[in-house]
Amino acid sequence: MTDPTLLETLVKGALELEPTDRGLLPHRLPGWARAQSDDPQLHLVEAQPAGVRLALRTTATRLELDVLPTKRRYVGAPARPDGWYDVLVDGALVDRLQAPGGNVLDVDMMTGASTFTAGDPTTLVIALPAGAKHVEVWLPHDEQTALVDLRADAHVTAVDDDRPRWVHHGSSISHGSIATHPTEPWPVVAARLARLDLVNLGLGGSALLDPFVARTIRDTPADLISLKLGVNLVNQDLIRRRALGPAVHGWLDTIRDGHPDTPVRVVSPVHCAIHESVPGPTAPDAEAFAEGRVAFVAGGDPAQVARGALTLEVVREVLAEVVERRDDPHLAYVDGLALYGPADEERLPLPDNLHPDSAAHRLIGERFAALGDW
Structure with a gap:
């Protein structure tokens, strides 16, 4: 199990990580800002991790990332595909994974009514090439995702990003x-x-x-x-x-x-x-x-x-x-x-x-x- 403090340092692109009893929930607006609106749409989308990714240095060849997604289903509309997790190594896309299961939010677009059903976390197994490398795991941009745990078969360190x-x-x-x-x-x-x-x-x-x-x-x-x-x-x-x-x-x-x-x-x-x-x-x-x-x-x-x-x-x-x-x-x-x-x-x-x-x-x-x- 990864030190939770280390897991927090790996997250880029979020403005706040909310500790919950089911993992770290990335937010793209801070809590004080969220408290100034009661709009369900805003609260839904700001917690969808668009642009949020894990960034790390490691020699590991296997990562296990436990996530708890929240899937949306729209009444009367075609089923939405599960969100994708894009894995980049040294800037190159090497894999795309999905996390079945998780929570489900059913939404009626005509009335705005919604119902929530709790689900269970999923483990993503990420295979990596040998050697030292910079790894990024981009979270689904339109699917709320709590980060539960990260395990690796070698040491993991955070990345200092010196780009503008x-x-x-x-x-x-x-x-x-x-x-x-x-x-x-x-x-x-x-x-x-x-x-x-x-x-x-x-x-x-x-x-x-x-x-x-x-x-x-x-x-x-x-x-x-x-x-x-x-x-x-x-x-x-x-x-x-x-x-x-x-x-x-x-x-x-x-x-x-x-x-x-x-x-x-x-x-x-x-x-x-x-x-x-x-x-x-x-x-x-x-x-x-x-x-x-x-x-x-x-x-x-x-x-x-x-x-x-x-x-x-x-x-x-x-x-x-x-x-x-x-x-x-x-x-x-x-x-x-x-x-x-x-x-x-x-x-x-x-x-x-x-x-x-x-x-x-x-x-x-x-x-x-x-x-x-x-």
């Missing part, structure tokens, strides 16, 4: 929906290409300009920061144009309190045809669900745009204006259409009308990494 630390915040696209594997979400692709130490604060359905998220970013050590904002505000029809600009200014003011000179990129939404000119809220496509498919539709009225309703086109305009107005040489605007635009959606369509697949994630990550110096 990149803190990124965004929506479910940044979180990784609907990428298949945990190394496929676009921030992970970009971080690996640019050799950055990623902290992924992509929060599915929850990039809503909550003040406690801005304060979390303010308080988190970072060499680089990016903020991909807007699509969830449209999805939930949460605010109007009048409030968006001041709210983004306030977010940037808060972040600058802790990072006065850190390079920051404000990234606008990528192309999404259903919401380019039609406001939210976003709704499940009932016809698709009846056919056993997951898809979404825009439920807003385009006539409301004149009264301040947000669309992706409006969001891009406002974000560009905010960045231009601030006297900040370390702040830059990135147009999301340069990462994934209309032509890209024709070639790599969004399978559910809202989220990129793994191939589109790779494209976005490659383009973001290619932006170069901040």
Whole structure:
């Protein structure tokens, strides 16, 4: 059995590890921030370990990792596959594993109701090549995972990461929906290409300009920061144009309190045809669900745009204006259409009308990494 203190030092990309009676639960928001919201969606997604991995040095040829996943099942939708654990050795992918069993959360997307059924941990057996090596085990990006124990047939030590630390915040696209594997979400692709130490604060359905998220970013050590904002505000029809600009200014003011000179990129939404000119809220496509498919539709009225309703086109305009107005040489605007635009959606369509697949994630990550110096 690994010393629990050592296991904690191996975890990268989480902002807090919660000790539970069933293992260490990684969180991507600290406890004080979680306490400021009672939104079940936020609490679900921040505990899904997108970008969280174990990183270690060892000569071991066998690791045994005990995990307790929490699987989601959506009423009326096709069964979701188990989450994947990607194993990298010296930066190269060598294996992908799944953990059957565990807890189960049944969710009715039409009503929001859910039920929880407790399950048992699973042991992942990880075979490694001989010799000294740097090993990373990336946890499932969209499946809550408690770390119960780690055993090895040789000594294990933590890794000091001297790469620039990149803190990124965004929506479910940044979180990784609907990428298949945990190394496929676009921030992970970009971080690996640019050799950055990623902290992924992509929060599915929850990039809503909550003040406690801005304060979390303010308080988190970072060499680089990016903020991909807007699509969830449209999805939930949460605010109007009048409030968006001041709210983004306030977010940037808060972040600058802790990072006065850190390079920051404000990234606008990528192309999404259903919401380019039609406001939210976003709704499940009932016809698709009846056919056993997951898809979404825009439920807003385009006539409301004149009264301040947000669309992706409006969001891009406002974000560009905010960045231009601030006297900040370390702040830059990135147009999301340069990462994934209309032509890209024709070639790599969004399978559910809202989220990129793994191939589109790779494209976005490659383009973001290619932006170069901040």
